[in-house]
Amino acid sequence: xxxxxxxxxxxxxxxxxxxxxxxxxxxxxxxxxxxxxxxxxxxxxxxxxxxxxxxxxxxxxxxxxxxxxxxxxxxxxxxxxxxxxxxxxxxxxxxxxxxxxxxxxxxxxxxxxxxxxxxxxxxxxxxxxxxxxxxxxxxxxxxxxxxxxxxxxxxxxxxxxxxxxxxxxxxxxxxxxxxxxxxxxxxxxxxx
Amino acid sequence: xxxxxxxxxxxxxxxxxxxxxxxxxxxxxxxxxxxxxxxxxxxxxxxxxxxxxxxxxxxxxxxxxxxxxxxxxxxxxxxxxxxxxxxxxxxxxxxxxxxxxxxxxxxxxxxxxxxxxxxxxxxxxxxxxxxxxxxxxxxxxxxxxxxxxxxxxxxxxxxxx
Ligand SMILES: [Cu+2]
Numbered sequence: 469x470x471x472x473x474x475x476x477x478x479x480x481x482x483x484x485x486x487x488x489x490x491x492x493x494x495x496x497x498x499x500x501x502x503x504x505x506x507x508x509x510x511x512x513x514x515x516x517x518x519x520x521x522x523x524x525x526x527x528x529x530x531x532x533x534x535x536x537x538x539x540x541x542x543x544x545x546x547x548x549x550x551x552x553x554x555x556x557x558x559x560x561x562x563x564x565x566x567x568x569x570x571x572x573x574x575x576x577x578x579x580x581x582x583x584x585x586x587x588x589x590x591x592x593x594x595x596x597x598x599x600x601x602x603x604x605x606x607x608x609x610x611x612x613x614x615x616x617x618x619x620x621x622x623x624x625x626x627x628x629x630x631x632x633x634x635x636x637x638x639x640x641x642x643x644x645x646x647x648x649x650x651x652x653x654x655x656x657x658x659x660x
Numbered sequence: 661x662x663x664x665x666x667x668x669x670x671x672x673x674x675x676x677x678x679x680x681x682x683x684x685x686x687x688x689x690x691x692x693x694x695x696x697x698x699x700x701x702x703x704x705x706x707x708x709x710x711x712x713x714x715x716x717x718x719x720x721x722x723x724x725x726x727x728x729x730x731x732x733x734x735x736x737x738x739x740x741x742x743x744x745x746x747x748x749x750x751x752x753x754x755x756x757x758x759x760x761x762x763x764x765x766x767x768x769x770x771x772x773x774x775x776x777x778x779x780x781x782x783x784x785x786x787x788x789x790x791x792x793x794x795x796x797x798x799x800x801x802x803x804x805x806x807x808x809x810x811x812x813x814x815x816x817x818x819x820x821x
Contacts, residue, residue, distance in 0.1 A: 535696035540756040543798030579691040582797040617722040
């Protein structure tokens with residue numbers, strides 16, 4: 469009678485250990501297919517996956533009306549790139565807006581240089597944006613709360629940064645909340 | 661008797677500033693035309709439990725108190741809160757991705773290096789003037805130059821809650 473709980477405890481601990489090991493390794497979802505998209509760059513010209521082919525991409529989904537999470541994540545991306553040193557030049561940082569209704573190319577053009585000199589901003593129609601976000605399981609929607617400023621709304625959104633390999637396939641998911649900058653840089657370096 | 665009271669008042673003078681305050685207030689530079697900004701820092705409690713109930717800033721149409729809820733799916737949800745509790749003698753860290761003072765409808769961009777005045781209203785301590793230092797757009801913690809005064813803001817790090 470007294471043995472059973474012990475066995476259960478051991479099993480639970482073992483399962484937790486396996487889970488922790490998996491989480492710690494941050495295994496990317498098994499997405500083998502290269503991404504496809506047709507969007508507009510902050511420079512106003514069309515951008516598709518062909519324009520990024522051959523380069524690893526650090527991809528983040530955010531919006532410029534975001535005062536906190538997006539600058540935090542973009543600052544993290546900038547620090548990761550700095551930690552990569554000379555190899556950072558190979559990597560293309562990209563922010564895709566999940567708020568295309570407000571984030572025009574012109575709006576993105578004002579925004580992206582503040583965070584990294586090579587950050588590429590992408591916008592498009594709601595359908596074009598959704599088509600790309602869906603490939604990464606990125607969720608977003610207008611928040612169901614009003615702010616005190618009429619017409620000003622907030623977006624709920626997934627705040628994860630993705631590394632795509634040179635073929636445009638998902639190589640790594642990075643959770644900036646748990647992964648130190650140096651660790652992220654090392655993980656990216658090992659996949660360049 | 662009177663002396664004793666005076667003496668007591670003098671002795672407690674350094675502690676008399678024991679009202680809730682926001683220490684090491686800081687914000688990030690914003691892009692031209694940006695509509696939103698956020699102010700962080702460390703709320704430090706005074707002698708009694710207090711609550712930050714309101715904030716105002718001349719460069720913003722609206723200032724709200726916000727928190728972030730992080731879903732298990734990794735989705736970040738920013739939500740207004742009625743007030744921020746500041747327990748007596750305790751601290752509450754306002755930091756990126758968590759509690760913050762949200763500036764909505766910026767009348768101009770915030771520039772790195774500028775000092776941004778804010779008016780905070782505490783339920784107990786009343787109205788308090790605070791100056792936030794504006795750091796780089798990518799800053800994860802309070803800008804350095806303020807020296808000892810900003811030492812309390814450990815920024816995006818480790819949550820001294
Ligand atoms: Cu907010």
